[in-house]
Amino acid sequence: MDLKILWMYHDLMDLYGDKGNTQVLKIRCEKRGIDATVDTCTIGEKRDIRDYDLFFMGGGADNEQGLIYQDLLARRDNIAEAMKEKTAFLLICGGYQLFGKYYRDQDGNTIDGLGFFDYYTESTDRDHRCIGNIALETTMDGETFKAVGFENHGGQTKNVATPFGKVLAGHGNQFRSGFEGFMNDQVVATYMHGPLLPKNPKIADKIIMRALKRRHGDVSLAPLDDTLENNAREVMLKRLGVL
Ligand code: GLN
Numbered sequence: 001m002d003l004k005i006l007w008m009y010h011d012l013m014d015l016y017g018d019k020g021n022t023q024v025l026k027i028r029c030e031k032r033g034i035d036a037t038v039d040t041c042t043i044g045e046k047r048d049i050r051d052y053d054l055f056f057m058g059g060g061a062d063n064e065q066g067l068i069y070q071d072l073l074a075r076r077d078n079i080a081e082a083m084k085e086k087t088a089f090l091l092i093c094g095g096y097q098l099f100g101k102y103y104r105d106q107d108g109n110t111i112d113g114l115g116f117f118d119y120y121t122e123s124t125d126r127d128h129r130c131i132g133n134i135a136l137e138t139t140m141d142g143e144t145f146k147a148v149g150f151e152n153h154g155g156q157t158k159n160v161a162t163p164f165g166k167v168l169a170g171h172g173n174q175f176r177s178g179f180e181g182f183m184n185d186q187v188v189a190t191y192m193h194g195p196l197l198p199k200n201p202k203i204a205d206k207i208i209m210r211a212l213k214r215r216h217g218d219v220s221l222a223p224l225d226d227t228l229e230n231n232a233r234e235v236m237l238k239r240l241g242v243l
Pocket of ligand 1: 015058059060061062065092093094095152153154155156
């Protein structure tokens with residue numbers, strides 16, 4: 001069995017170790033005998049997104065988002081086709097924002113998003129930036145559990161129909177908002193850097209299962225020893241007072 005991952009804008013959208021997410025996906029597949037490949041794609045490069053089981057895009061500062069958004073918009077039809085053909089999506093922070101209607105930065109400059117979803121993002125003033133460790137409770141594909149990460153965004157994402165989780169500590173979509181990210185049955189979009197997957201092996205496995213589904217149907221994954229990962233997550237949940 002194999003899994004094809006596409007990491008978009010690897011050279012520009014890679015804040016706070018987002019790259020680690022691709023490494024975790026790869027190693028958790030390999031430990032189960034699944035051959036995972038990670039291809040990269042940046043501005044101007046040709047790729048057919050329909051070839052991939054998982055589309056991954058990390059976060060980026062306003063500057064990087066400004067550099068990539070036109071290239072991303074030019075791929076809109078191809079991304080829409082891949083969505084229709086059941087590619088799974090993992091989008092972090094700046095990547096999350098650009099799948100909504102638009103992103104407005106602190107100076108009032110607005111860049112269009114892909115508009116696949118009805119949410120939009122407007123930056124707040126410097127005093128209300130959302131920065132720090134975050135914990136949430138999510139129900140992903142029928143299982144409820146706690147997750148941890150790190151957020152740093154000025155963007156306040158509004159009009160999110162189906163959030164990724166309920167915030168237990170930290171901010172989420174908006175300053176002290178109570179809810180975090182966006183999720184449907186194919187897309188997980190979140191402000192959680194850290195990177196997300198090393199400390200949240202359950203999310204990693206659910207993403208792998210979502211991605212395998214496109215070509216391999218429902219696959220159950222053999223359990224791995226996640227003692228270290230779970231200990232790391234628990235340290236943070238304890239520190240945030242939400243264990
Ligand atoms: N530039 C965006 C913001 O500040 C996204 C930042 C990020 O990806 N961490 O909201």
